[in-house]
Amino acid sequence: MHIEVQPSHTYDVSRYNILKTSLLKTLLEGANDVIIKKNHAVYFRNVSKIYNTGTVALNHFDFPVEEGEFISFLGPSGCGKSTALRMVAGLGTPTSGEVTVYGEPPEELIKNTNDIAFVFQDANLLPWRSVLDNVLLPLELRGGNKKENKQAAISVLEMVGLKDHLTSYPRQLSGGMKMRVSIARALAARPKLLLMDEPFAALDEITRQTLQMELLDIWKKEKMTVLFVTHNVYEAVFLSSKIAVMSARPGRLSSVIDVNLPYPRELGMRTHPAFSDYVDRASASLENDEKRKETV
Numbered sequence: 688m689h690i691e692v693q694p695s696h697t698y699d700v701s702r703y704n705i706l707k708t709s710l711l712k713t714l715l716e717g718a719n720d721v722i723i724k725k726n727h728a729v730y731f732r733n734v735s736k737i738y739n740t741g742t743v744a745l746n747h748f749d750f751p752v753e754e755g756e757f758i759s760f761l762g763p764s765g766c767g768k769s770t771a772l773r774m775v776a777g778l779g780t781p782t783s784g785e786v787t788v789y790g791e792p793p794e795e796l797i798k799n800t801n802d803i804a805f806v807f808q809d810a811n812l813l814p815w816r817s818v819l820d821n822v823l824l825p826l827e828l829r830g831g832n833k834k835e836n837k838q839a840a841i842s843v844l845e846m847v848g849l850k851d852h853l854t855s856y857p858r859q860l861s862g863g864m865k866m867r868v869s870i871a872r873a874l875a876a877r878p879k880l881l882l883m884d885e886p887f888a889a890l891d892e893i894t895r896q897t898l899q900m901e902l903l904d905i906w907k908k909e910k911m912t913v914l915f916v917t918h919n920v921y922e923a924v925f926l927s928s929k930i931a932v933m934s935a936r937p938g939r940l941s942s943v944i945d946v947n948l949p950y951p952r953e954l955g956m957r958t959h960p961a962f963s964d965y966v967d968r969a970s971a972s973l974e975n976d977e978k979r980k981e982t983v
């Protein structure tokens with residue numbers, strides 16, 4: 688006999704143990720193969736994506752993401768990182784295979800919940816709205832209590848260090864500040880899953896490092912799952928609990944690297960030999976893939 692168990696979205700240890708106990712009973716009564724599935728925030732199951740131009744952006748991409756992880760998608764330009772991320776946000780569907788978020792189609796969650804939020808490389812702020820009003824926008828679109836919405840927006844703006852700029856306009860902000868507003872806007876509705884597509888790529892190195900630290904703080908505080916697209920090996924190692932290295936187009940999963948460096952991560956960590964080892968492993972995985980491609 689073969690039994691599969693999918694625990695509910697919210698990880699509840701006591702329920703899980705009761706489940707295990709009753710399964711054990713079943714097992715003793717005759718089952719011989721029990722699989723307890725982990726809670727998955729996102730699951731790419733054998734996903735392929737062929738655009739109508741004929742471009743194969745993803746090819747049999749298979750990757751589970753557990754709740755609470757910080758995952759980076761690392762890979763060369765055009766390998767399908769954004770395509771994969773956009774599908775998780777319900778912006779595009781697989782040609783074959785399946786993407787689920789908390790076991791459901793992402794379009795359903797986008798329609799019915801605030802569970803998924805997206806931060807793009809460009810902050811995409813509305814120039815005629817103040818910082819506070821930009822962050823309020825998605826909350827207003829969802830309706831709800833005006834006073835509570837305002838409180839929620841102010842609270843996330845405090846979290847990203849912008850509480851003194853509520854009435855400023857985007858033209859008065861630096862690139863780093865604009866990105867902070869964009870992150871605050873994504874966080875305002877307290878998503879469970881934050882999707883980030885090269886959010887720091889256009890920033891100078893110092894601002895990028897500061898925002899990386901702040902993002903890790905927020906991730907820990909909010910207990911979210913983060914999917915983060917980057918080309919940058921150092922950024923991937925510094926931020927991630929796990930790196931999904933993708934091969935050049937058509938995008939496949941080339942390797943998965945568990946980054947077992949402790950959190951909180953300090954900037955000084957970048958000079959540690961263990962950090963360099965992970966950078967070497969991720970770089971080697973990217974290079975091997977390039978070589979494989981050349982010999983095909």
Ligand SMILES: Nc1ncnc2c1ncn2[C@@H]1O[C@H](COP(=O)(O)OP(=O)(O)OP(=O)(O)O)[C@@H](O)[C@H]1O
Pocket residue numbers: 738739740742743744762763764765766767768769770771918936
């Ligand atoms: N809407 C589209 N129609 C046709 N082709 C597309 C579309 N979007 C992306 N592509 C192609 O699919 C491939 C993967 O694109 P994608 O943007 O997912 O890659 P990426 O890894 O995120 O690249 P980059 O790191 O340069 O942003 C590329 O060849 C791209 O040109």
